Amino acid sequence: MRSGRRVSLVVLAAALASLTPPAAQASHALNVNDSGRLHLLKAFGSVLVEEGPAGGTLPGQANVHMVVGSTVTATFSIKSRYGTIFGSGHAALHSSGRYASFGGSLSVSHGTGRYARAHGSGKLYGVIDRRGDALTVQTIGILSY
Amino acid sequence: MPIRRSAMLASAWCLLVAPVAHAAPGVSLKAAVTPDRPGASTTIHIGFEVAYPDGEPPLPATEIQFFLPKGLGIANSELGLANCLPAQLELEGAVACPPNSLMGHGRAVTAVPFGSHFVVERTTMALFSGPLREGHPQLLFVARGEYPVIAEVIFGGLVLPAEARYGGLIETQLPLVPSVPNGPDVALLGLQTTIGPAGITYHERVNGKIVSFHPKGIRLPPGCPRGGFPFAVHLSFQDGSVAAARTAVPCPRGQPAGSRRGS
Numbered sequence: 311m312r313s314g315r316r317v318s319l320v321v322l323a324a325a326l327a328s329l330t331p332p333a334a335q336a337s338h339a340l341n342v343n344d345s346g347r348l349h350l351l352k353a354f355g356s357v358l359v360e361e362g363p364a365g366g367t368l369p370g371q372a373n374v375h376m377v378v379g380s381t382v383t384a385t386f387s388i389k390s391r392y393g394t395i396f397g398s399g400h401a402a403l404h405s406s407g408r409y410a411s412f413g414g415s416l417s418v419s420h421g422t423g424r425y426a427r428a429h430g431s432g433k434l435y436g437v438i439d440r441r442g443d444a445l446t447v448q449t450i451g452i453l454s455y
Numbered sequence: 456m457p458i459r460r461s462a463m464l465a466s467a468w469c470l471l472v473a474p475v476a477h478a479a480p481g482v483s484l485k486a487a488v489t490p491d492r493p494g495a496s497t498t499i500h501i502g503f504e505v506a507y508p509d510g511e512p513p514l515p516a517t518e519i520q521f522f523l524p525k526g527l528g529i530a531n532s533e534l535g536l537a538n539c540l541p542a543q544l545e546l547e548g549a550v551a552c553p554p555n556s557l558m559g560h561g562r563a564v565t566a567v568p569f570g571s572h573f574v575v576e577r578t579t580m581a582l583f584s585g586p587l588r589e590g591h592p593q594l595l596f597v598a599r600g601e602y603p604v605i606a607e608v609i610f611g612g613l614v615l616p617a618e619a620r621y622g623g624l625i626e627t628q629l630p631l632v633p634s635v636p637n638g639p640d641v642a643l644l645g646l647q648t649t650i651g652p653a654g655i656t657y658h659e660r661v662n663g664k665i666v667s668f669h670p671k672g673i674r675l676p677p678g679c680p681r682g683g684f685p686f687a688v689h690l691s692f693q694d695g696s697v698a699a700a701r702t703a704v705p706c707p708r709g710q711p712a713g714s715r716r717g718s
Contacts, residue, residue, distance in 0.1 A: 354494050355526035355676030356622070378531040379623055380591050380614050402590050408536040408555075440533055441659070 340453045342367045342432065344388070348374060350443040358438070360445045364388055368395070368453070374445065378438070382412045393423020395453065399434040411437045418453055428455040478508040484700040486686035489653065491707045493679060496532070496672040498651025499523070502561070503688045503700065505644055513566040513573060513642035514692040516629050519612075522687035522701070525622035528674030529614065529650070530592060534558045535584025536657060536670065539595055541611065548607055549581055549597045555657045555670075556583045561648030563598050565641050568634045575644065576600045578608075582648055591615055594625060596648075604641075608632055620685060631693065640693065679706035 348362035356377050364372040370390035377383045382401040387394050401414025413435045421428030432451015438444070487500040501521055507513050523529075539552035559582035566573035578600040585593035592614040599607045612627035632641040651672040658665050675684075683703035690698045 353528065353531065353674060355674050356528040356531060357526075357676075358531055378528070380530070380616055403530070403587055403592065406530075406535065406584060406587050406592055407538045410530065438531065440531065440536060443531065 338455050340367060340455075341451075342430070342453045343448075343450050344368050344372075345446070345448040346372045348372060348445040348447065350445075353443060358443055358445070360443070362445075364447075370394075372447070374447065376445075378410075382414070382436075384416075384434070386416075390425075393421055393425040393428075395421040395425045395428045395455075397430075401434055401436070408440055409437050410440055411435075416449060416451065418451075421455065425453075425455045428453060430454055478511055479696045480508075480511070480514060480690075480692065480698050481506045482688060482690055482698040482700045484686060484688045484702045485647075486684075486702050486704050488673075488675065488684065488704055491675070491704065493675055493707070494677045495675050496652070497675050498559075498649050498653040498672050499527075500647070500649050501686060501688075502647030503645060503690070504564075505690065505698065512639065513644060514694055514696070515631055515640040516643040516690050517631070517693055518629060518689075518691040519625075519627045519646070520687075520689040521625040521627075522617055522621040522685070522689070523623050523625070524676075524680065524684040524686065524704075525620075526676030527622055529623070532651075532673050533657070533670035534650070534652065534655075534672065535592075537584070538586045539583040541585055541595060541609075544583070544595060544597065544609055549583075549599070552581075552583045552595075552597075555659075556585075557655050557657075558582045558584050558594065559649040559651060560654060561646065563646040564644040565600070565632075566644055567604055567641050568638045569603065573642070574603050576603060576641075580646070580648060582650065585611060588613060594627075594650075596627065604634075606632070621687065643690075 344364045344366035346362050346364035348360035351359045351361050356379050358376045360374045364370055370388045372388050374384055374386045384399045387396050395418050397416055397418040399416035401412040404411040404413055416432050416434040418428050418430040430451055430453040436447040482503050482505050484503045488497045535558050537553035537555035539556040543551040561580040563578045563580055565576045567576045578598040580598045583595040585595040594612040596610050610629050612625045615624050615626050617624040634641055652670045656667050657670050658667055683705045685703045687701035
């Protein structure tokens with residue numbers, strides 16, 4: 311009797327879970343404020359590929375693929391201990407000269423591991439030291455996973 | 456007597472500047488990148504010449520648009536590590552610009568009206584990096600003429616996004632340069648400029664010492680697009696006419712045209 315009731319509850323829970331839309335399955339929301347100092351891996355044309363450690367709410371190894379023109383577009387990944395998140399950003403230049411700063415928005419599109427259902431949005435800020443192409447970047451936003 | 460001479464001159468100019476139906480000027484464009492190796496740090500050479508139909512007076516240009524190929528790394532080059540401030544440039548001339556703001560050299564050929572004919576004036580030109588304007592990278596051109604008119608003309612251009620075929624464009628509004636009283640403005644016959652590190656030396660302080668270096672130039676993409684690197688120019692003239700031309704820098708030998716990486 312008790313065993314049958316337990317089975318019924320499990321079945322009920324599974325049925326409810328299958329009815330729940332994927333977005334609602336995200337059980338965590340994180341206010342993210344990360345920054346990193348990245349170095350140039352390679353450059354070709356208007357593209358810079360940068361890599362380096364990111365620290366803050368979601369520490370890990372950041373990899374950024376940026377197209378720098380009259381605006382900045384970027385795709386990025388942050389590989390942390392529990393999985394990797396992937397996203398993209400779009401920013402406007404704020405200053406030129408040796409240190410080219412930019413600011414705009416980003417969105418997290420997907421992830422792996424614990425962050426398999428990652429999504430979110432936020433702000434993206436950065437500074438490129440054009441003498442050597444080092445990148446300092448900051449991301450602020452909300453990550454759901 | 457002087458008054459009468461002026462009046463005669465004015466009559467002559469009226470003949471020249473009367474609103475008659477002009478045949479549109481033509482323009483030819485040349486472009487090159489050196490070196491042209493894919494992925495190289497390069498200097499762009501771009502220039503145009505305006506041709507006027509026989510009997511037509513040359514016209515002042517009001518806007519130049521240079522269209523540049525996709526994937527050129529201008530903003531992430533080391534060109535323009537400092538900015539020249541337009542207000543200082545206006546006040547003091549090119550000497551006000553920091554050496555590390557120099558981005559290129561060139562020359563322009565203009566037609567200066569004198570009497571009933573035009574005299575050709577060759578000017579030297581320098582190209583500087585300016586601060587962002589309306590969120591876009593800004594280039595400042597300084598053209599200096601010696602003969603027959605000693606003048607320094609300053610005009611700015613913005614680096615803007617371009618239509619799909621191109622990666623960006625440099626849009627320059629040209630000031631009208633007056634000549635003699637009541638005469639037509641100075642007309643543009645041609646312009647050539649470099650954008651890149653050829654002939655440019657920058658300086659930086661390292662461990663308390665000033666060190667010279669050649670800035671990294673404009674990075675070429677790793678592949679060459681089908682048909683070569685496309686360039687174009689659009690000119691607008693004071694009378695409302697327009698002229699356009701385009702060209703392509705051929706893919707370097709050994710680099711297959713139509714490389715997907717560069718497309």
